[in-house]
Structure formats: structure tokens, C-alpha cells
Amino acid sequence: MKQVVAFLLLLFPLTVYSFTAAVTLSPYAKILSKIAGDRISVVTLVPNGADPHTFEPKPSTLRDFSRASIYFTDGSGLDKNWLPRFKGVHSTIKIVSLDEGIQWKKEKTVHSHGSHSQETLDPHLWTSPKNVKIIASNMLNVLLKLDSAGRNLYKKNYELYLKELDLLSKEIETLAKSLSEKEKTFMVFHPSFGYFARDYGFKQLCIESEGKEPKPRDLQHLIQEAKAANVKTVFVMPSFSRRAAETIAKSIQGKVEVIDPLAYEFESSLRILLQTLKRNAK
Numbered sequence: 001m002k003q004v005v006a007f008l009l010l011l012f013p014l015t016v017y018s019f020t021a022a023v024t025l026s027p028y029a030k031i032l033s034k035i036a037g038d039r040i041s042v043v044t045l046v047p048n049g050a051d052p053h054t055f056e057p058k059p060s061t062l063r064d065f066s067r068a069s070i071y072f073t074d075g076s077g078l079d080k081n082w083l084p085r086f087k088g089v090h091s092t093i094k095i096v097s098l099d100e101g102i103q104w105k106k107e108k109t110v111h112s113h114g115s116h117s118q119e120t121l122d123p124h125l126w127t128s129p130k131n132v133k134i135i136a137s138n139m140l141n142v143l144l145k146l147d148s149a150g151r152n153l154y155k156k157n158y159e160l161y162l163k164e165l166d167l168l169s170k171e172i173e174t175l176a177k178s179l180s181e182k183e184k185t186f187m188v189f190h191p192s193f194g195y196f197a198r199d200y201g202f203k204q205l206c207i208e209s210e211g212k213e214p215k216p217r218d219l220q221h222l223i224q225e226a227k228a229a230n231v232k233t234v235f236v237m238p239s240f241s242r243r244a245a246e247t248i249a250k251s252i253q254g255k256v257e258v259i260d261p262l263a264y265e266f267e268s269s270l271r272i273l274l275q276t277l278k279r280n281a282k
Ligand SMILES: [Zn+2]
Pocket: 053, 111, 123, 124, 190, 191, 192
């Protein structure tokens, strides 16, 4: 009997979560889990591999949302679109912002979803470790307020994570110092690495225009830009069309590389970007 109980416990460990928190994207889930460990349960509303630009909340998304007692919003346009629907199923949820203190970056209308008059803000906050440190600190403060019993764990985990982020930040700075201005230029289909570029002195060339494939004339212009900057790799996100990227890569005798800024392990994606830039500079 004892053995049976032990076996069952192995199968279904009695993890008692303090509470459940919802985030939209995997990178935010990663940051939160780094601080909370398995003391809280984290639900990610946009499933892995789904494209948040076209994602529509499903009944399962709303179910997940209604399980949570707190929701970390990044304040992006997408989040604003979804929030009314989310609140419709769970009006008492505590909504906290994770972007407090972050300097948002304006961008060309890539994330406007048709409303051209609107100036859009770059929502890919987590692609700069400097932003991630701010997000982590915001999350920590919320956790400390909500669950004082977990105080020591949260603080310890946060300190450890800061060290990891500082290390990554150092890696980026070291590489940036070793590269020329041209070598610091990279081309991506979707402009996901704007904060990385801004915070560390890189230059991001973006293929997509207003959320669409570029027109032939724009494509010619992009090929010239890529040649001028001696670009050797064109990055695409897994869920995006590779057609334009392939056309450009062919014209500059470069190659297309898939990179996923939305991965749970988003730091690994940043390291792929760094390694490629380093390799291309040789
Ligand atoms: Zn985007």
C-alpha cells in the first residue's frame, strides 16, 4: 500500500501553488517562472508556435484566463485589444503592468493592424536584457505584495536571474565593441529585435512593410540596403513567410536563418543572433 501511495505521489506530485498568474507570451512566462520557481502556476495565453500578431483568443484561452487570479499585461496594442474580452469572463482578476519604467520605442506601422493613423509602439520588449531586468523587477514587486510567505524564494531567484541577465548583457556589449558599424547591421523579416538594437547599438533592417510582404520596388531597395551593409544572413521568424527573405538572400549571396524571438528560451534566440553576427564578421 505504501508503495502504491509513493508511486502515485511520483505521478501526481502534490504541488500546491500559491496562486495562478496569466501572461500573454512565452518570454514573459519564462521571466515570471525564473522568479517564482514552482511556487506559482503560470498560464501562457498565446500558445507556443502561435503568431501573436494574428492570434485570436479561443474558448480555451478564456478558460485559462479565468483560472488566474492575476494578469501581467505588457500594455501593447494586442493586449489592449484582448483585455475587454478577458475581463468579460473574469472581471475580478487583478491586472498589473509589467512594463512600468520601460521606455517604449516607436516604430513604423507594423503592429497597427490596419489603423494607419495610429503611431505604433514596438511590443517586443523582452529582446533587450535591459528591459527584461525592468520586467523582472516589476514582477518581483507584485509577487512580494501578493505572497509575503514566498518572499525569500522570490528575492533569491530574482537575484540569481539578474546575474544571468547581466552576463548576457555583457556578452552583447563585448560583441558590439568588437564589431564595425556595418557588422552591427542585421536584417530580419519582422522587426522583433528593435530593443536589442536600440540598447546595444545595433541596426535592424526590416523587410516587412506595414505587416505585409514588401512590394517589388521595396524589395529592390532592401537588396541595395543589404548589399551596402554587407548583410550575410536574413533572419525570419518560424511562423512568417520566407519568400521575401529568400529573394533577398539569393541576391546578396547570403542565407536565411530561422530565429524565434517568441521562444520560451528567448535568451537562446538572442545568443543565436549574436553568434551569427560574430561569424559573419570574420
Ligand atoms: Zn511583432
